[in-house]
Amino acid sequence: MTATRPVAVIILAAGQGTRMKSARHKVLHPVAGRPMLLHLLASVSELKPERQVVVAGAGREQVEAAVAGTGAVIAVQDKQLGTGHAVAQAHDALAGFAGDILILYGDVPLVRAETMRAMLDRLNQGDEPRAVVLGFRPADAAAYGRIIADGQGVIEKMVEYKDADAAERAVTLCNSGLMAVRSTDLFVLLDKIGNDNAAGEYYLPDIVMLPGAQSAVIEAEAWEVAGVNSRAEMASVEADWQDRRRAEAMRDGVTLVAPDTVFFAYDTVLGRDVLIEPNVVFGPGVTVADNATIRAFSHLEGADVGVGAEVGPYARLRPGAKVGPKAKVGNFVEIKKAELGEGAKVNHLSYIGDAIIGAGANVGAGTITCNYDGFFKYRTEIGAGAFIGSNSALVAPVKIGDGAIVGAGSVVTKDVEADALCLVRPAQNAKPGWASRFRAKMQARKAAK
Missing domain, CATH: 3.90.550.10 (Spore Coat Polysaccharide Biosynthesis Protein SpsA; Chain A)
Structure with missing residues (x-):
């Protein structure tokens, strides 16, 4: 009835x-x-x-x-x-x-x-x-x-x-x-x-x-x-909710390597054959598509993870992050309000904010998008198949064309056309014997005191 x-x-x-x-x-x-x-x-x-x-x-x-x-x-x-x-x-x-x-x-x-x-x-x-x-x-x-x-x-x-x-x-x-x-x-x-x-x-x-x-x-x-009148009771209700949500996820085809260490939000959406490693935290607004992998110690909030994508370990996806199919967000990488195209890779120690990364692009270790000038946010665009060398700074607003290569250690302040090579660093200047002469001079000065 x-x-x-x-x-x-x-x-x-x-x-x-x-x-x-x-x-x-x-x-x-x-x-x-x-x-x-x-x-x-x-x-x-x-x-x-x-x-x-x-x-x-x-x-x-x-x-x-x-x-x-x-x-x-x-x-x-x-x-x-x-x-x-x-x-x-x-x-x-x-x-x-x-x-x-x-x-x-x-x-x-x-x-x-x-x-x-x-x-x-x-x-x-x-x-x-x-x-x-x-x-x-x-x-x-x-x-x-x-x-x-x-x-x-x-x-x-x-x-x-x-x-x-x-x-x-x-x-x-x-x-x-x-x-x-x-x-x-x-x-x-x-x-x-x-x-x-x-x-x-x-x-x-x-x-x-x-x-x-x-x-x-x-x-x-x-x-x-169950009612909540204290912090301890709230923790008990949270723990009970999480236990039921973990069981539901595994019933629906998600692999949790260490279930007790994974924490979901009320609206977390997970596809089939998703693999979640230990110590992963989902904040509100996360969707993870089929066959994706979330590796250990990652934190996701307000993010979409595409089919077969990989996130982590030790990655942080902030609101507006969109990781395309088979894309890779690696260890100690933070993504905020940015889209990674299919197969794009940001593997190590990078910050990508307010950006679009084209399909198949590769962003090298230590690269950052400099999206904030202290007053306003600006956008970075990296074209499909582009390669950004390690330890580069992309000062937004800036566009890197399809297939372009940015040399390691570059500070890019102007647009780079498709398939171009961009090098922004001083010429290497070696002075033979300078280091040994410097050490001898300083050691003598120290001995005289």
Whole structure:
């Protein structure tokens, strides 16, 4: 069964995040190169929600900037009076909405769209539960609140760990806090809960146990509802995400020589028969085509690597790098906003920025494109089949024609025509015996002191 009613989403992101010890809002810390809140909104977008509300408090300016362009609006919780109170702050933003409401948490970033749909589907089954709670079974239930349910997933009791007896603590089904509720019920129910508890707060789960209709629980994998309240928890979520992504890559035909040492971004795209050696890091925006090789200790971000190309070891591809089919970027080479044509080679100790390298061109060791004059960036063009000798500096803007040869150690400041030889260096001048005479003179001077 698939829910067809309109959907709205409330994401709670008003927590102080004090344990993160950061000036950055907690929900904007990245997992796999993407802020946690944007992970969640990306999954939410698959539901095509009619409305999206992010409830923010301290640091809301950061949150508002982060969600700009996503369709989400900000509701403000000035005082931290509990999760029930936080949800209530979305009332005005959802005025006139008629449908189903998902309640999510900005620091629980990895909930899948499939799980959200399953919650909505359960809400719309024939027994029409008041609410659907997302439960999970962690390896260590620790101090999580417990859900007592019958064999059909109907909730008999929800209890906080501190209030649970021994039998209830033995239950392994825990409450994630995520919930689905009909719009006609949510705010009516919130008006009925109180704050008669040690913290004096209004707790969202309390709506489940109000007299009247029953609620239901469905289950998710524990990793999917892992929350982040500290740097250590963020590292744990990152590690779990990376483990799943590595397994997915290998299932899809990628060879990882040392899987635990490779780190992917949320949007890394890998072709078949790609070989990735140890200690490779992918930042956002990288695509690697079939049969390419990424050698050890390379870092790639915002780059495209073509079919059969080779990168590294110890290479850095920065945003705008495009490595063509069968091209080679070797050790200690940095490429930024530059394109390498098919079969082009930059093998050693070079910086290539704001450039086009033609097919089959060979750039020698230690060559740099001097693309910046302290104020503006300029472009270098190297033609197909050109050869740039070692330790050359190409001062942009400059063009090296097809098939041209630039001699080693040249500083090229003017265009070089196709098939020409360019030599920019002084004539070699040897003075026989000069070195021995110099040493004798200096040794005598030193002895006289």
